[in-house]
Amino acid sequence: MREELVRTTLMTGATGFLGNFVLRDLLQRGRRVVAILRAPLADRRERLLGLLQEIGLDARRCMENGQLILIEGGLPDSLPEPTWGRTDDILHNAASLELFTNGDPQGDPYRTNVEGAMAMLQWADRHEVKRVLAVSTAYTCGWNDGVIPEAFHDPAPQFQTDYEKSKWTAEMLFREWSRRNGRTLTVCRPSFLVGDSETGYTSQFAGFYQLARLVGVLKQQYHDPNNGTRTYIPLRIPGNPEDVQNVVPVDFVSRLIAEIVVRPQYQGRIYHLTNPQPPTNDLMKRCYEDYFGLHGGFFAPPDEVVGKCSPAESLLWDQYSLLTPRVVHTPQFDTSHTQEVMRDLGITFPALDKDRILRLFDWAARRNWGRSSSNSRKLDPVRIAHPRRPHDVPSDSQTKKS
Ligand SMILES: NC(=O)c1ccc[n+]([C@@H]2O[C@H](COP(=O)([O-])OP(=O)(O)OC[C@H]3O[C@@H](n4cnc5c(N)ncnc54)[C@H](OP(=O)(O)O)[C@@H]3O)[C@@H](O)[C@H]2O)c1
Secondary structure: OOOHOOOEEEOOOOOOOOHHHHHHHHOOOOOOEEEEEEOHHHHHHHHHHHHHHHHHOOHHHHHHOEEEEEEEHHHHEEEOOOOOOOOOEEEEEOOOOOOOOOOOOOOOHHHHHHHHHHHHHHHHHOOOOOOOEEOHHHHHHHOOOOOOOOOOOOOOOOOHHHHHHHHHHHHHHHHHHOOOOOOOEEEEEEEEEOOOOOOOOOOOOHHHHHHHHHHHHHHHOOHHHHHOOOEEEEEEEOOOOOOOEEEEEHHHHHHHHHHHHHHHOOOOOOHHHHHOOOHHHHHHHHHHHHHHHEEOOOOOOOHHHHHOOOOHEEEEEEEHHHHHHOOOOEEEOHHHHHHHHHHOOOOOOOOOOOOHHHHHHHHHHHOHHOOOOOOOOOOOOOOOOOOOOOOOOOOEEEEEEE
């Protein structure tokens, strides 16, 4: 590969769920990528190559022809020197997904997400890189209500988690950096990631999948083989049938990020990479019923159910706070910038209809919900614990570590 002819992206977080897909999509678009992997490099490299193989990319060939360079480094204090030549832009995707600091406010998620962002920007300055694309989260909006704009949230919202706050703080650092002349900052904000919309593949088995796994356990425990294939369980479901959860397929998010990285005309703004028509609780209920062969569930106000469960309900809802992201706060995300790119490039959103949701379940179930595959990542912290109103700040003992 002739280095002087191709543009080079320095990327963090390539070994992560989203990072695997974005790296694949960038390489498939001919981008030269230098990916920073944590130590020990040999282990991380083997895991990354295995994960990329699973999503259809033989990355060894890219390494052989110099299109992919894997280099050891970590955030915030061990970033590598650029032995690979020029860096045209940085795709900063790495993050700690810990929801809460665990007694040490300077530890993760702050350390990786805030100090890491700062270190990345200092690196950019030292090496005269003027284009940065930062992967953030749609939930830097915290508790803000209504339609959330594709803009920085200033003043600071009230946050549900330390994770959100750390990502918001990082956005502020990026914004400050971009104010100097000649710099271009792009921020991509996905909502909750789920697997590939076509194959169902996932390497992350957080809240969405954990709830489905428990519904499967419920079915096994209450199924009577003499009573047909459908199992009747009169189970109360805490929530409103019309409420939605903004889950978004990883392949859609990664494609948008890759298109924006390789097309400078779309850079310099904020993108909500969210689901324009998120599945309702009612649709999710029908998916669980069909996939697992259940009936008898009905919606009820959370206050009447949580803490007052029957044995069957207990199995699911004792962990309600860890399983159902943002059930009481479901903002609407403006996606004007994202829609513009989609229109220009003819990209359609892979709607999460029943077929696709069942495919996601099925893929994860065949992988034993992330418990058996050697390549799958350890269970990530459930993204959003039972949402707390701003006055109800969690103590350290309530934090959830993976
Ligand atoms: N997953 C979601 O639902 C979601 C939703 C919205 C936004 N996002 C954002 O999307 C991005 C990717 O998330 P993901 O779900 O793919 O996360 P992930 O699977 O947990 O991957 C995180 C990546 O960051 C790397 N990393 C973590 N701490 C690091 C450190 N101190 N130094 C260097 N690398 C470090 C990890 O490396 P190792 O493999 O070595 O651990 C891994 O490659 C993040 O910015 C996240 O905030 C994710």
